[in-house]
Amino acid sequence: MMKLIVSIFSVVLMFSELAQAQQLTQYNAAKVQRAIQLQQQDKIVQAIDVLADLSPSQPYDKAYVQRMLGVFHWQNGNSKAAVKSLSIAVNSQQLVDEQAWITQRMLADLLLTEQRFAEALPHYYQLTKTVPEKQKVGDLWFRIAQTHYQLSEWKKVLSALKQHQHTGKYKERNNDRQLLVLKLGAQLQLKHWKSAIPTLNALIVLEPNQAGWWQQLSSIQLRLNQPKHALDTLILAERQGIELSKSELKILAQLYAQRGIPEKAAQVMAQLAEYETDKEVIVTQATYWQAAKEWDKAITAWQKAAKFDNQYYWQVAQLQIQEGHYQQGLKSLDKVKDYNKTDDVALAKTRAYYKLNQLELALVNAKRANDFTPSNEAKGWIQYLSQLRKMES
Template identity: 25%
Template sequence: MLKLKKLTSALVIATALTVTATSVTAAVQPNMAKVEERKARKTQIVGERVGKTLVKAFDLYNEEKLDEAIAVLLDVNSNNEFDTATLNRFLGNLYATKDEKQAIKYLTLAVKPDVLTFNDQALSMKLLADMLLQDKQYQKAIKAYEDWIMFTGEQNSDAYMRIANAYYLMNQHDKVIAPADDAIRFSPKPTEGPYQLKMAALYELKRYKDLVAVVETMVQLFPENKQFWVYLGNFYTLTEEYSKSLSTLQLAYSQGYLEKDSEVRMLAQMYANNNIPYKAATTMEKHMKSGLVKKDKNNLNFIASNYQTAREFLKAAEYYGELAKMTNDADAYRRQGSSYLAIQRYNEAIAAFDKALSMNVDKPSGVYMSLVDAYFYQKKYKEAYAALMNAKKDPAMSRQVRSWESYIKDKAKQKGVSL
C-alpha cells in the first residue's frame, strides 16, 4: 500500500488547484428569511370528519389493504383547503407505492396551495420530485427539486445529485457539471456518485483534461475502488499522457486491481506504446498462460511482434509459429522465418519461408530474397541462386537482385559450385 499512498499523495497536489478554484456559490439560492417565516407559521389541524377518514385509511394501509385505504380517501371531500391538501398528500403517498402518475397528480394538488405544515409540505415536495424523476419527467423533476431547496433552505447533496442525473438522462451534459459540483460540496462526506456523473458528462463533452482531473480526484478520495484506477489509466491516453497511463496501470496491477482480460491487455498495450516491448510481450504471455487473456490471433500476434521488437527473436518465432498454426496464415510463417533468420537458425527459417511460399504469401519475391540470405550464409550457393532467380521475376526487386547476383556467382565459382 506504500506505493498507493505515494501516488494518491501526488494526486492531491495535482488536483489542489482544481479543488480550490471551485465556486462556492450554489446553483439554488434560497431566501432564508422566508424559510424561517414558513417554519414559524401557525400549525393547522384537520377537521373531525377528515381526521377520522385519515385514521381509517392509515389502519387499512397497516393491514396491507392499500386499495381499500385509497378508496376510503377518495370517498371523502372537504371545502377546507388545508383538509383537502392533507387528503391529497396521503393519497400521493399511498399511490407512490403503486402508480407514479397518480402519485404525481395528488402530490401536485397537495403542495400547490402551500398550506401544509412546514415538514409535511417539504416531504411532499421532495416525494413529488422523486416521482417525477422516476416517471422520466426530467425537466419537471429538476424544477421540483429546486423548488424544494428554495422552500426548505436545505442545500442537500442528494437533491443536487438527482438534478445532475436528470440533466445527464436528458443528454444535457453541459448542465450536469454545476449540480454535480454542488452535490460534492454539500455532501457531509465524499461519495462516489456525483464524481461518476461528472466524469461521464465530461467524457461525453470530450473535455478530456477536465475529465482526467476529476478522475485523479476520484482515485485520491476512493483509492480502494479498482475501477477508478482503470478509468484513470485509460483516460490518460485521451490526453496523450502515455507515461502517466502506464504508471497508473502499473500501480493498479501491483495492487491486484487489474482483473479483466481487457484491463491486462490495456496494460500490455501501454508498455508497447511506451517503447517497452519486452514487458508488453511478457505481461500478455503470462496472463495468456494463466487463462485470463484469451489465446486468439490478435493476442498471439501482439506477443510475437513485441518479442520481435525487443529482439527476442526465438520467442518471437515461437509465437509466430503458434499464430501460423492457428490461422493457417502465410504471412505468419514469413514472420516466423524472419525471426529465425535474425538469430541464424537457417534451417528453421528456410522451412518457415517455404511454408509461406506454399501458401501463396503476398509479395513472394520478398520471401525469396530472405531465402537467398538463409541459403547463402549456409554456403548453399546453388539454392541461394535459385531463390534469387525467383525473386528476379519481380521487377521491383531488380536492384537487390543485381547486387546479389554477381556476388553469388563469384562465391560459387571460388568454391567450385556449378549454378
C-alpha cells in the same frame, strides 16, 4: 432511499396535524382527528375513506385535507393518488411555512419516483428558494441533478452538482458513489475527458475492484494521447486483480512496446486465450520477441505463424541463419512460396551455403537472384564467389 425520505416527511406531517387541525372548521377538524386516530391504528384505508368523504368549502381546509390524503395514499402504496392529492394541496398555495415546504418536497420526490421528471423539476427549484433552517438545500440540488440526468440534460446535471457540493449548508461528500457516478455520466456525455479523469480516480479509490472504472480511465487517457498514464493505469488494474479484456491486453502490449519494453509486450500477448490459435496474435507476439532480441522465442513464434501462412517462413529462415542454424534456415527457405521474394530467398540461400562452405551452391543461388532481379548485392556475391572458386581450384 426515496421511500425512506417520503416516509420521514409523512411522519413530520403527522406530528403537526393535531396542532394544525385547530385552524380548520370544527366539523373538518373532528374528521381529521378521527382519520389520524385510524392511521395510528394502522387502519389506513378507513382513514382515507373518512377524508375522501369530506367536501371542504374553505380553501385552507381543502388544501389541508388533500395534504393528509396524499400522505395516507403514499402509506397505502398508491403513489399516483398521493401525487394527485399533494398537487392540489401545493397548487392551492394555502399552506405556509415549513409544512408547505415539506409538502412540496414530498410531492417532488413522489413525482421523481413516478419518473415524471419534467414535472418534478419546477418543484425542486422552487424549494431551493426558501429552505427551512432544519432542511438541507444541498440534498435538493442532488435531487435536481438526478432529475436532469434522467432527462439527459447533462450541463444542468453538472451545474446542479456544483450547487450541491458548494452550498454553505451542505459539505461535499467525497465518498458519495452516486454523486460521482452522476458526474461521470454527464462528463462523458459532454466529452469533458479531462474533467472525467479525477472523477474516475475518485471512483477507483471507492471501488478498486470495479473493472469499468479502470477501463474507462485508460480509454480516456489514450483518447487524450497520454500513453504513459494509460499504461500505468492498466498495470495497476492488473495488480489490483482486474481481468483485462482481449482488446485491453492488446493495448497493454502496444503500450509496453511503445515504452521500449517489447519483452513485456510479448508476455502480455501470451495471456490471450488465442495466442496459440490466432495468427494475428502470434505474429504480433513474434514481432515483440524479435524487437526484444529474444531470438529463440521469436523463431518459435514465427514458426507457429508459418503453420497458418507459409510466408512467415521467411522470418523464421532469416533468424535461423542469423543465429547460425544454416541447415534449418535452408529448409525454412524452401517453404517460402512468395513469388515476390524469389530474389531475397536466393540471396539468403547464398549466405547460408557460403557459411556452410558450399561455394558452388552459393554461386548458383547468387546467379539465380541476379537473373530474377539484378542487383549490386547479387553481382557482388557472384564476383566474390567466383574468385573464391578460382582460388580453391
